[in-house]
Amino acid sequence: MKLDKHHFSSLREVQSLDNSIKGHLDIIESENARIAHLNSLFDRRETEFNEAQELLNSKRTELKSLERECHDWEEKVTKAKSQEGSAKNEKQVEALRNESETSDLEVSRLQDLQLELLEELETLEETIEEFKKFKSGFEITKAKIQGEVDQIIEKETIEINRYRERIKSLLEELPSNLKDTFQHVRKMHRFKQPLVRVINKGCEKCKFTLDSSSCDQVETLKVIQTCNSCHRLFIPFDS
Numbered sequence: 001m002k003l004d005k006h007h008f009s010s011l012r013e014v015q016s017l018d019n020s021i022k023g024h025l026d027i028i029e030s031e032n033a034r035i036a037h038l039n040s041l042f043d044r045r046e047t048e049f050n051e052a053q054e055l056l057n058s059k060r061t062e063l064k065s066l067e068r069e070c071h072d073w074e075e076k077v078t079k080a081k082s083q084e085g086s087a088k089n090e091k092q093v094e095a096l097r098n099e100s101e102t103s104d105l106e107v108s109r110l111q112d113l114q115l116e117l118l119e120e121l122e123t124l125e126e127t128i129e130e131f132k133k134f135k136s137g138f139e140i141t142k143a144k145i146q147g148e149v150d151q152i153i154e155k156e157t158i159e160i161n162r163y164r165e166r167i168k169s170l171l172e173e174l175p176s177n178l179k180d181t182f183q184h185v186r187k188m189h190r191f192k193q194p195l196v197r198v199i200n201k202g203c204e205k206c207k208f209t210l211d212s213s214s215c216d217q218v219e220t221l222k223v224i225q226t227c228n229s230c231h232r233l234f235i236p237f238d239s
């Protein structure tokens with residue numbers, strides 16, 4: 001098939017359709033980014049929740065062991081006090097009193113620690129409750145947004161497919177050598193202007209200079225020519 005101006009017009013149309021496709025792909029990308037952003041927000045909260053849950057478990061264990069320890073000291077107090085009556089002399093009474101006082105101090109210290117722990121547990125439990133509320137609200141919001149996003153993507157995909165069909169039929173009508181060269185160039189420069197004109201005896205995009213005969217051959221449709229520097233495909237100036 002001989003090269004004809006309308007072949008290049010078809011290529012220009014493909015380039016312009018590709019740019020339209022890019023617009024739709026960008027919309028899809030930004031919609032997917034909305035979902036990704038939501039998910040990362042959720043992941044961050046979930047990590048905080050898991051950490052709070054783990055901390056809560058370990059603090060509960062700590063509290064139990066404090067309770068046991070405190071109970072042991074309380075028994076020591078009771079025991080020392082009950083032995084006071086059967087003490088044989090003042091020295092023994094004093095020793096028992098000392099023991100019961102020391103144990104009492106230990107009981108108070110452990111009780112204070114338990115109170116502190118209980119406060120920490122309360123804060124952690126609040127964090128966990130807040131997360132549970134956030135999670136159920138989040139799931140509703142996410143489902144709603146996901147529904148919107150799915151609809152937008154479906155609409156955009158229909159548009160893209162319409163453009164793809166048009167591109168396919170335009171390419172099918174081209175001479176195979178022009179089609180192959182264009183496809184090759186399009187792979188490298190799709191969405192980045194794969195077609196260039198000769199301006200001031202050079203590539204309009206990268207300014208690489210052509211010799212006069214190459215310039216003429218592009219304009220008179222004698223050869224299929226790509227830029228030696230950026231590898232874009234030359235089209236006649238008035239195509």
Ligand SMILES: [Zn+2]
Pocket residue numbers: 196203204205206207208227228229230231232
């Ligand atoms: Zn170039």
